[in-house]
Amino acid sequence: MIARLFLLFALFTAALPAYAAGGIVTAADPRAAEAGREMLRAGGSATDAAMAIMLALSVVEPQSSGIGGGGLLVHHDGRTGAIATVDGREAAPAAATPDRFMQDGRPMPFASAFPGGKSVGVPGNIRLMAEAHRQWGRLPWAKLFEPAIRLAEGGYKVTPRMSQFAGYVAPLWKDFPGIAAIYARDDGKAPPVGTLIRNPALAKLLRDVAAGGPDAFYGGRNGQAIVDAVSKAPVNPVPLTLADLAAYRAKERPALCGAYRGYRVCGMGPPSSGTTTILQMLGMLERFDMAALGKDSPEAWHLIGEAMQLAYADRDTWLGDTDFVSVPLQGLIDRDYLARRSALIAPDHARGTYEPGVPPGAEPRTAAVSGEVSGTTHFVAVDGDGDVVTMTSTVEGPFGSQLVASGMVLNNELTDFTFAPEKDGAPVANRVEPGKRPLSSMSPTIVYGPDGKVVLAIGSAGGKRIIMHVMKALVGVLDWKLPAADAIALPNIFFGGGALQVEQGSALDAMRPALARFGQPVVAADLPSKLNAIERIGDGWRGAADPRSEGVVLAE
Template sequence: MLKRILILLAAALLPTAAIAEGGVVAAADPRASDAGREILRAGGSATDAAMAMMLALTVVEPQSSGIGGGGLLLHHDGKTGLIGTIDGRETAPAAARPDRFMGPDGKPLPFVEAFPGGKSVGVPGNIRLMARAHQRWGKLPWARLFEPAIRLAENGFEASTYTSKASGPVSKLWGDFPEIAALYSDNGTPKAAGTKISNPALATLLRRIAAEGPEAFYSGANADAIIAATANAKRNPAPITAADLAGYQAKERPAVCGHYRGYKICGMGPPSSGATTILQMLGMLERFDMKKLGKDSPVAWHLIAEAMQLAYADREKYLGDRDFVSVPLAGLIDPAYLRQRSKLISPVRSLKKYEAGTPPGAEPRTAAISGEVSGTTHFVAVDGNGDVVSMTSTVEGPFGSQLIANGMVLNNELTDFTFAPEKDGAPVANRVEPGKRPLSSMAPTIVYDPEGRAVLAIGSAGGKRIIMHVMKSLVGVIDWGLPAGEAIALPNIFFGGGAVLVEKGTALEAMAPAIEKLGQTVTPSELVSKLATVQRTPSGWVGAADPHFGGVALVE
């Protein structure tokens, strides 16, 4: 009885959170959370719930994610304590070459010219990821997981504020993309929030995959639709072949784990840069008393900014798809290397110049900036057995490539590659190559306490900023003792244009003058995150969704 009272009291104090003794789900769209809860209540596992959310988001959040894109998944087994990961990142088709995004003048194409149309589309990975995850950790029949998404696509759903807003800038391109214009605009004007949208073509596709399995996505009529959409695009037509689609495989990879103040933090390895970069920053911060400084200290945020810029310098130089390039992964998160990097950080002045280091095992390489657009989505699930799933899913930028095949948005993930294949006469790690997966900032994360219990699952959207959204939340929970729901609401921080970027209208913007006194140029910016989290507490599992978006956490 006392435990139940504590749960009810906590729910009243944290109205954006969902607290339960059993399962919890959280996503950036309430209809996806509804889908996850429905599956948990039907006896599904955390994996089943997460896959139902991924499918539902394909329908209701087409600007951000879906089966026309890819994702990265972490799974914690509540019985064995083992952690597994599945890489469903998109791959470059066989026709892709290192100069894919170079213009006739020998210079990289502007992003706005590169992303619309067929050239930017990678082979989608989410359905293969789903099949592998369901085979490993699913409980309900495969077809049952599709039911919420099929209902949404057939019966219609109201366009969210975020879908309508994301349509605005890209809708100017839709004169060349009639299929997407027909779905999400009225006579060239983006459909307003609240407008009912149905997608019967997508419903038909989902029904076919539900009945026939993943091969219905990667071969036959759907493969033909993807091939036709990319080859016949009015902008940047480019071939994806039947062999490209049939040959795609989602891959199980070892999790990348490290320690911070007694906690074990695990995430995805390359082609994700998320876990590696987060662990680097935390390793550099560990010698500072972040708890004593607290969340309201300009010095604390200055230290985060310094560690951020050093870690991202390493990211740009060394990280890429390990199936194609040598990545000094162990060296990048080696404690001795991070202590060496940490010595560059001063609490009283900024370093000003942030260069990559030389981690153990690193081969000579030049740094080059990769590009990621602020899109994507994240969702989390925990079930009554203690299984936990943290998954990030994406089609890259708003509405991906702007191409539609069978009602689904096709990704523009290949623009995550570095456009210039060489720098200073040396090949770039994240250059385009056939079959390669582009470097990603997606950072699905699971945290274990000093007793080895899974206590937190978290992730975000936001392009390259994803890493920082997750990282500041981890500092909020571990160093500043905040509940996860409050930690994800902390101000966001990033960098660019020679300045540290701080979120407008927050306490961090108020600290800008004090941070600048330490030598940083600080620029208030729009830094919207889209975090979702579940956290183990004495009262049960607590779920929360980012206050920047209209998502919710729901209990089983």
């Protein structure tokens, strides 16, 4: 009963948008959002607030994100209008060869690959944080750690979502005493809602990095703890060295932008596939009058489904880490190319087969699907000067690799690589290679209006579905003129097994017979999401959090 009341309260408060004339934050956990607001009230920038949120989530949302993983950040400068992105995606260590996830000549089952050392990439969030703070931070570095340290030392209570995710993986914890010691009950089971969790080892790590900077994370006793956790893992131990950690750098990369109905939609380029795939879908839909069709039209959702499946076919073929493979990035969002892809969409029937195209500048390549799972978190912050930060952070699956080092959960991001390094005799773009960053669906996004001002900052959790969660919200705001909160609440849609998947119990579920008449099987599926957004309202801002999540919006 207590768990149900907590969840109902969280859903109710998450659905309430907040307005602010000054700063505002939105995050997937109320305690992390409060950490961001604390920084704004102390005179911090949007970056300071976002980094405090990221650190706090490392404590209270270990099932989804943290400093043992990585993230992607998009920043808008409220004074100059400049947009920048920072890539803190995890990297494969030097020992990670293309056959890392092959076994007896075949790809390993995912369930065998993700637990333990083999799946762990070099964490990127602390280097990302240092780069972002160097450029846009105002408060002292150490101050950003204060809320997270308080939570780790004083303790926090398990939420319904954390308990649920722990339940998925707790059976594995008998082989992982480190994580069991922090989160499991005495009988080894997942902690129930309301359990008080203290993590003094993580608090010590946070204090070390607050005092010593990133080098205290990637070197010394904390760096060695990461090395030992991976190389001496009870399951799938593999080499990881201090040299791997020392070599890691967060990378500032050019923002990727495209036009849609007078708006400018911007986000991350590779190793993220998010913005590229979103811009492809928007480009394919632009010839259709989505506004006239409206959110209650089966045809509108049919068109979204067709564009989705064509864009994902391109995603799985052409996208990867541009430091290692040639990606025809501009060709994929070329307007003429997208017009040809759009011509494949019929408004009255499903195509049925969805092959990748050949964009301008593409080299021969074969498609191969990667295996992201639906973990991750997203948060957005705006300060009084109009700086905007939208960031997605992740450890990949529930509790990542199930390994901990210095109290932090280590990611399983390397399972985002395509396990088979070749297909049809050709190398796969997203295969494992030393130093490479796996393809991601994280989609932190900023939208500019025709006047050049930010109108929306958004992102989501959800594995490969992240792209579609953000996409449907963008159509909701830009085409259907919905408030961000209502756009986020729109039904989720995806695909798989030759069928269109629609969110169980939603308006799309009720629309299944009408959608099926377009000629593609339609099934109801559990498609949870965890969107957070901030939109401009006049001279101020209004935030929104997914009603499916425990997220909240807090005004400064």
